[in-house]
Amino acid sequence: MSSPTVQHNVQLSALAHNRIHQALDAAWADSTLRKYRSVIWSFLLFCELEHIPPIARCPASEVLLCAFASSRMGNLAGDSVRNHMSALKAWHAYHNAPWHGSSRLHFVLNGVSNLAPSSSSRPPRPPVTRSMLLVLAKHLDLSVSLDACCLAAACVAMWGQLRLGEILSSWEKSFHGPLVACRSNLSAAFNANGSRKLFLPFTKFISRCNSIWSAAGIPTASGHSFRIGGTTELLLSGVPPDVVKALGRWSSDAFLRYWRKLDLLAPRHIENLPPT
Structure with missing residues (x-):
């Protein structure tokens, strides 16, 4: 995953850091990581267009998370945007950055779901009988x-x-x-x-x-x-x-x-x- 600048106070050996990253690299399936990387790059591009400085991208403030989520409004299904937020949350966790998504982001995601176009949702898949x-x-x-x-x-x-x-x-x-x-x-x-x-x-x-x-x-x-x-x-x-x-x-x-x-x-x- 892309590396932001995050400050940590704990001093660990290089071996300890390598073990942490080795474990984190195995935490998600390759297919999941490919999807997450796509979302992260979309988020970073959004930050570039909004002139958000790199230091303010991770950890992202709740208002920035809300802005990114609402930028998908009217184009994607609510579940898709929630998955995008899950990708950003995983990115923050990977880099030990605090996650600031709270009640306001929750309501924004509800609004995005309510305003999703009908074309973004598909009928339930039929079962094999x-x-x-x-x-x-x-x-x-x-x-x-x-x-x-x-x-x-x-x-x-x-x-x-x-x-x-x-x-x-x-x-x-x-x-x-x-x-x-x-x-x-x-x-x-x-x-x-x-x-x-x-x-x-x-x-x-x-x-x-x-x-x-x-x-x-x-x-x-x-x-x-x-x-x-x-x-x-x-x-x-x-x-x-x-x-x-x-x-x-x-x-x-x-x-x-x-x-x-x-x-x-x-x-x-x-x-x-x-x-x-």
Whole structure:
């Protein structure tokens, strides 16, 4: 992350500082850091345009944070701007700078959300359903290795409430180099538990699934639809929400946002409430 000028009173050895930065560098995923860097550079450009001196950029005052947040008003969704603030907050934490975002920034972010254009929000992603898995099972040819991998990955992703990135590799330009392309041939075919490993890119998997669903007249799904679908199907099957939360490794009640078919779920779980 970009380095501002921040004064510290504690004198530490070079080794101690190196260890701190080594740990901090591993605190965020590479994909998260790429997004954060983009936000930080946008913030620094905003400061240049507003003639904010470097010494006043980090730690940033609340009025500066509010100004940057409101500069996105009318262009981005509220959640996107909140994510930008999260990036700046992480940048401050990385450099041990105090974060001055408080109640005023909170209200500014609320206003940005209320004034967001309708084009900035997208409809909820549909879940993958039990019937969609049955369609895959019917039309995939399990004698073909690709199709067998796709069905296995689809079932594991949905019922395990998994993000596809947890079980499949992502597509990147660097992934297609001649050396990396040989990984599946050089790596052991089985893991320590005796299970065969799946060498299946995310994009090839979702493309194969969507081609079958489209041919059957079913709307296409995104990668996250499997996690959403698993949560919904378990709840429809009567599994208690706290158990679904634990099985899905949710650290908070944020998973409630991903519930689908609430018209069916609500009556079913109300029936299970203990008498008062």
